[in-house]
Amino acid sequence: MRFELTPELADLIIFGMENQARDLLLDTREAKLVPLEGVEDDPGDPERFIPLPDWRPVDGYALMERFVSGLRNPIHREALQSILSSGRGVFRRFKDAVKERRELELLWFRFREGEMRKVVVEWYRAHREAWGLAEVEIHFEETGDLVLSDFTIHRWADPDEGLVRAADRAGFRELFPRENEEELERLCRRRPPAPAPGDGISLIYKAETPGGGTAGLLWALREGPGEARVRQIYVFPEYRGLGLARALIRRFREEAAGAGIYRIGVELMGEALRLGALFREEGFSSFSEVLVTDCPGGRRESAPAG
Numbered sequence: 001m002r003f004e005l006t007p008e009l010a011d012l013i014i015f016g017m018e019n020q021a022r023d024l025l026l027d028t029r030e031a032k033l034v035p036l037e038g039v040e041d042d043p044g045d046p047e048r049f050i051p052l053p054d055w056r057p058v059d060g061y062a063l064m065e066r067f068v069s070g071l072r073n074p075i076h077r078e079a080l081q082s083i084l085s086s087g088r089g090v091f092r093r094f095k096d097a098v099k100e101r102r103e104l105e106l107l108w109f110r111f112r113e114g115e116m117r118k119v120v121v122e123w124y125r126a127h128r129e130a131w132g133l134a135e136v137e138i139h140f141e142e143t144g145d146l147v148l149s150d151f152t153i154h155r156w157a158d159p160d161e162g163l164v165r166a167a168d169r170a171g172f173r174e175l176f177p178r179e180n181e182e183e184l185e186r187l188c189r190r191r192p193p194a195p196a197p198g199d200g201i202s203l204i205y206k207a208e209t210p211g212g213g214t215a216g217l218l219w220a221l222r223e224g225p226g227e228a229r230v231r232q233i234y235v236f237p238e239y240r241g242l243g244l245a246r247a248l249i250r251r252f253r254e255e256a257a258g259a260g261i262y263r264i265g266v267e268l269m270g271e272a273l274r275l276g277a278l279f280r281e282e283g284f285s286s287f288s289e290v291l292v293t294d295c296p297g298g299r300r301e302s303a304p305a306g
Contacts, residue, residue: 017055053123072241171234175270230266
């Protein structure tokens, strides 16, 4: 019996692969799983019942390791690495840990589904080759951006001034992780002063969690007729690695014309220089460049008191 590998059948096979309690076979005629015990060969079709792809606990553990190593959020990565190295009960503890944060659980779901579908596709191709059938291209649709769909990106009409200013300060300080407090204060004083977040000069976009909390924000300031400058893009640490910074930039750029903005600028400094590629991918291009150097034998003056 030859059969077509559909997304639904692939998911059924994955379910059977992860079922460690029973040995299951695929009934290719009925497109269902059947227990190994009690199955009798079909004399009319010796290929009707076939074993599922091999999947052992060690394969599941390796899958979790690959997922964790690829996480961009250091908070989640370190917590899950600690679980993986803890010994007994790893699978249950890992599952419980990712369930605590919906965005992390959805990332794991998408990764696991994609990787295990690859195993099923290779297994299916091997069977087709053994049956003397031509190789076929199999492309399953992506599960979609499951994580970002859980967040709402919108213009923040009535921003929380304390939260916005706190995020702005935290974001600026993260640009210079190797500077001491004295130098950070000096750099902060050199920044252009910002108006109140709720006034007409400010344009603030918020990444909102399903529960109504703030996962991140973009704060831009109007500068002259039709122009705006991005002062801050800040994503709270527990929500990093999900693409929220890009989503904030994209939404602001898409809606800028409706706010009378035809040009957006952003100055990148310190650690933010690494975001240059992201901005270019979203349509930004270089306008100017500032380079600095420390002079040999020079000594930085202490910041004045007060």
